[in-house]
Amino acid sequence: MKTKFRCSCPITSTVDIIGDKWTLIIVKQMLTEGRKTFKDFIESEEAIASNILSSRLKMLEEFKIITKEKLPDNKKTNIYTLTNKGVDLMPIIAELSIWSDKHVREFHSELYSGEALDIVKNNKEGFIQKTIEDYKLENWK
Amino acid sequence: MKTKFRCSCPITSTVDIIGDKWTLIIVKQMLTEGRKTFKDFIESEEAIASNILSSRLKMLEEFKIITKEKLPDNKKTNIYTLTNKGVDLMPIIAELSIWSDKHVREFHSELYSGEALDIVKNNKEGFIQKTIEDYKLENWK
DNA sequence: AGCATTACTTGCATTACGCAAGTAAAATAC
DNA sequence: GTATTTTACTTGCGTAATGCAAGTAATGCT
Numbered sequence: 001m002k003t004k005f006r007c008s009c010p011i012t013s014t015v016d017i018i019g020d021k022w023t024l025i026i027v028k029q030m031l032t033e034g035r036k037t038f039k040d041f042i043e044s045e046e047a048i049a050s051n052i053l054s055s056r057l058k059m060l061e062e063f064k065i066i067t068k069e070k071l072p073d074n075k076k077t078n079i080y081t082l083t084n085k086g087v088d089l090m091p092i093i094a095e096l097s098i099w100s101d102k103h104v105r106e107f108h109s110e111l112y113s114g115e116a117l118d119i120v121k122n123n124k125e126g127f128i129q130k131t132i133e134d135y136k137l138e139n140w141k
Numbered sequence: 142m143k144t145k146f147r148c149s150c151p152i153t154s155t156v157d158i159i160g161d162k163w164t165l166i167i168v169k170q171m172l173t174e175g176r177k178t179f180k181d182f183i184e185s186e187e188a189i190a191s192n193i194l195s196s197r198l199k200m201l202e203e204f205k206i207i208t209k210e211k212l213p214d215n216k217k218t219n220i221y222t223l224t225n226k227g228v229d230l231m232p233i234i235a236e237l238s239i240w241s242d243k244h245v246r247e248f249h250s251e252l253y254s255g256e257a258l259d260i261v262k263n264n265k266e267g268f269i270q271k272t273i274e275d276y277k278l279e280n281w282k
Numbered sequence: 283a284g285c286a287t288t289a290c291t292t293g294c295a296t297t298a299c300g301c302a303a304g305t306a307a308a309a310t311a312c
Numbered sequence: 313g314t315a316t317t318t319t320a321c322t323t324g325c326g327t328a329a330t331g332c333a334a335g336t337a338a339t340g341c342t
Contacts, residue, residue: 007186008253010241011169011234017245019162021330028152038289045148049331054290063248076288076339085244092236093152099233100151103226104158107204112149162299179320190300195321217308217319 003059017063018089022048022056024096027065027082027089031135032116036079065089081139087132094120094128144200158204159230163189163197165237168206168223168230172276173257177220206230222280228273235261235269 005013018024025046029035035044041053048056057080060066065086068078097120105111120127146154159165166187170176176185182194189197198221201207206227209219238261246252261268 003248005249006188008249008251009169009186010238010245010252010258012166012187013245013249013252014237014241015162015165019160019165021156021160024156024160025153028150039287042289045150046153047147049333050290051292051332052330055329074340078289088240088244092233092240095233095236096155097151099229100155103229104151104154107144108146108149108154110149111151111154117151180318183320190302191321192301192323193299196298215309219320 003063018092022052023060024089024093026053026056026060027086028093030066030080030082031087031090031093031131034138036081036139037077038080039077060086082135087135090128090132094124094131098124144204159233163193164201165230165234167194167197167201168227169234171207171221171223172228172231172234172272175279177222177280178218179221180218201227223276228276231269231273235265235272239265 003016005016007013018027025048026041029041029044029046033044035041038050038053038057041048042050057066057068060080061068063085064083066080066082068080070076070078097117100111101113101117101121116127144157146157148154159168166189167182170182170185170187174185176182179191179194179198182189183191198207198209201221202209204226205224207221207223209221211217211219238258241252242254242258242262257268
């Protein structure tokens with residue numbers, strides 16, 4: 001997986017990295033669903049295939065968006081953790097959810113409506129900061 | 142091109158629509174580069190292939206993100222215009238540029254640094270609103 | 283010791299993307 | 313008014329990304 005940048009446009013270059021069907025979904029699952037192991041991701045609602053997951057985790061590590069480590073008392077389970085670069089994707093994820101709530105519902109009536117959506121709509125910046133803070137407290141011990 | 146939604150998560154559903162290599166690039170070109178015809182997009186720096194462009198424009202029309210029309214004095218050139226749903230993608234695009242400026246530069250040293258980036262960093266909300274306003278004034282006559 | 287779990291890899295089918303060429307209709311040039 | 317160019321595509325084909333099912337190796341659990 002060698003990412004080639006199409007040009008020098010910052011927007012296009014970000015899409016070159018995270019512009020696929022799975023990368024942001026994995027980051028979302030880490031930030032908002034507490035997933036951190038291979039198994040966690042495999043068992044998610046979106047049902048990513050294990051080969052795709054494997055290649056994406058590798059790519060995310062290469063770009064320093066996540067780190068991979070083992071806990072001292074378990075030599076089997078890998079723990080994937082978002083770096084600062086990774087949690088900084090939260091504003092993008094928040095905007096995706098806002099756009100969805102406003103414009104996707106029309107085409108997808110079963111879209112989830114929950115408390116988190118109301119919070120992000122009423123206090124976007126606060127929600128982003130709190131999600132990041134909570135993630136760090138829980139995972140950056 | 143039939144978009145199937147993977148699940149009821151708002152974030153995942155937005156990625157189901159715009160999560161590919163080209164969709165957001167086309168929207169960016171409309172909002173920030175003034176492109177509006179097939180030719181405009183073909184001639185862009187990113188150099189999209191004409192068959193991909195064609196299929197994306199169709200998809201964007203189906204999702205009501207853009208409209209297609211002809212000017213009264215020209216029966217050949219189609220004008221593509223962002224709808225309200227389309228311009229509402231601007232916050233996502235702004236966040237992509239911010240993340241890029243902060244975290245992509247490390248891997249892509251030729252990344253463009255321009256006035257627009259400074260503006261978006263200093264006054265994100267203002268920049269988003271002004272870009273949308275300017276687009277509407279120019280294209281929604 | 284034996285079974286289950288975790289984190290993968292491998293093989294193959296399908297869908298997305300990239301490149302080159304071709305086409306039809308309208309606009310422009312002569 | 314005929315010829316050339318322009319615009320907006322489509323078609324064909326090769327490569328890359330994704331999806332699905334099965335297999336594997338090492339660790340942890342009983």
